[in-house]
Amino acid sequence: MSTPPLRRKRATVHDVAVEAGVSRGTVSRVVNGERYVSDEARVAIEAAIVKVGYVPNNAARNLVMQRTQAIGFIVHEPHSLFLEDPNIGEILLGANTALSDADYQMACLIVDSERDTDRVARYLSGGFVDGVIIVSARQNDPITRVVERLEIPAAFVGHPPDLARAPFVGIDNRGSARTITERLLGTGRTRVGMIAAALDRDSGADRLAGFTDALGSRFDPTLVERVPLYSYAAGRAGMHALLERAPDVDGIFAASDAVAAGVLDALREAGRSVPGDVGVVGFDDSAWAVRAQPALSTVHQPAEGLGRAVAESVLSQLRGEDQPVGGILLETPIVWRDSA
């Protein structure tokens, strides 16, 4: 009559092997679903596993397999914007879903300062992750360079400006911007401007390019106001500035829904009606869009899908599969509501 231990130690491969009367090697083969195990052994082992309540020890497995089973999710944004930008949250969620389905852990790293950059660079160099997802890389981003030098499997959301052949998933910012601008033009507006944001990022620059494309010869540079961030505040300030310069605008393409929300408020403050006096369109189809007064006509950005897709890309690289050159572009339907 032995005293049962208070808290049973976790069962190991060894325990399972003893219970099933086989060797540890065979147990390992069954656990990892390899071939060359007799049905007899497999059945016995499977029974033993449930009997002793075996759960593999990740640390041990990772140690011998020389991997970490973790993927870094790097966001290069100020903390506040991380929260304000609904896309990032959704991308994170999508990536997390795909990753945890594949039994990977997501290590979320937010780069906000110089110090963060160093920390993340060290983290990456330390081999704490098997791969990395990078959201909103900037031109000449130190993180991007570390990743490149390390030759660690990586995938970007949005095309990193520096790395020509890096795997990425994104949307056709330029094409979508062009399409929605044309749509806005189609409502009969003649003085259509843009609040362009984040021009140091590919998405920002591409949206402006698409806007220019749509306008063609009608393009008037004085009708575009440049603001630094995709934010409500920037949109509001930008619209006020534009109104000052060009009181006759009758249409606005805002670089994002958050910007558009700011535009709407600025317009209201200036006594302009929407869509009566001026039509406004946004970009993202985020929570801002439905919440706005009036609800925003905008470009739908499949944020969660983007997250899932980047994750899949990294996972696929980890499996050693070839990557599609030129990245993956997801669809961006236009959703037309009341603001234009």
Added chain:
Amino acid sequence: MSTPPLRRKRATVHDVAVEAGVSRGTVSRVVNGERYVSDEARVAIEAAIVKVGYVPNNAARNLVMQRTQAIGFIVHEPHSLFLEDPNIGEILLGANTALSDADYQMACLIVDSERDTDRVARYLSGGFVDGVIIVSARQNDPITRVVERLEIPAAFVGHPPDLARAPFVGIDNRGSARTITERLLGTGRTRVGMIAAALDRDSGADRLAGFTDALGSRFDPTLVERVPLYSYAAGRAGMHALLERAPDVDGIFAASDAVAAGVLDALREAGRSVPGDVGVVGFDDSAWAVRAQPALSTVHQPAEGLGRAVAESVLSQLRGEDQPVGGILLETPIVWRDSA
């Protein structure tokens, strides 16, 4: 003349030991900052570490130390609400910051379905985390029970209804609700109602209780409308229903800012002015609050601080320190804006 390897293997304690002319044990002692190492040895080892570029291997360390160096962050919410509720994002951010400062990884697990519950329960039982942070636990939550049974270090955001003495950090929902309701009453309103949400959660129930406290004998049950979620849509529908039943309300305490935003729109749709016809106050001081028209008077919830604090609580348990009984309550200043 030996060929240099293309990609240098990662240096190990062994390499450092050889380089410094000491044993692996001593290297380990230096790396972990233990006593009983001669200055001579320490200096030599530190030099060797930078020379060979040594970075500790976490898997190996975790294996021998029987820990994972990961903390689970469990959110029991539908995916969509995870995004809509700005608090959760901030809490997550705060927790992530504290955790990564302590060299812990955060494993974010979202429980949305029955299936997720099982998956998370397995994950926890599998010993994949050293501790766990739980956000928005419900009454009779299976996850909570797993955590309890496993006796794994845990801390809650908000007081879990079932676990009397579980460490938690939160705010005084009842007191805050009472305070802001009194403030609203102080503006001279006589028919003050509430859109109460999420009554299956402590926060929801407590906010209603605080409201009731404030009203005292003036409390009129027909003026409270119950809605399931802290969401914009629920708030809007709830307000419409309440207006139907009690067209004479002149004040509303909405259970959250998102709810309040819905209330505001419902009021506008019903042709009521705010704060003219009816004064509205919310709860959270989230992005919704400033964005609303008019800007919301509300209770400030220190979301990021909550995240940091729960993380610290788990970390402290891991260090074996005593826990303050009764949990930690953070301050919730009232911010008074234009909606009342």
Added chain:
DNA sequence: TTGAAAGCGTTACCAT
């Protein structure tokens, strides 16, 4: 103060 050696729980190789 230090070194030697014994694990931690796996997987992987090599015979059989």
Added chain:
DNA sequence: ATGGTAACGCTTTCAA
């Protein structure tokens, strides 16, 4: 198909 054995990189006794 299976067992034995050697890593994987680290911490932690135990002697010295």
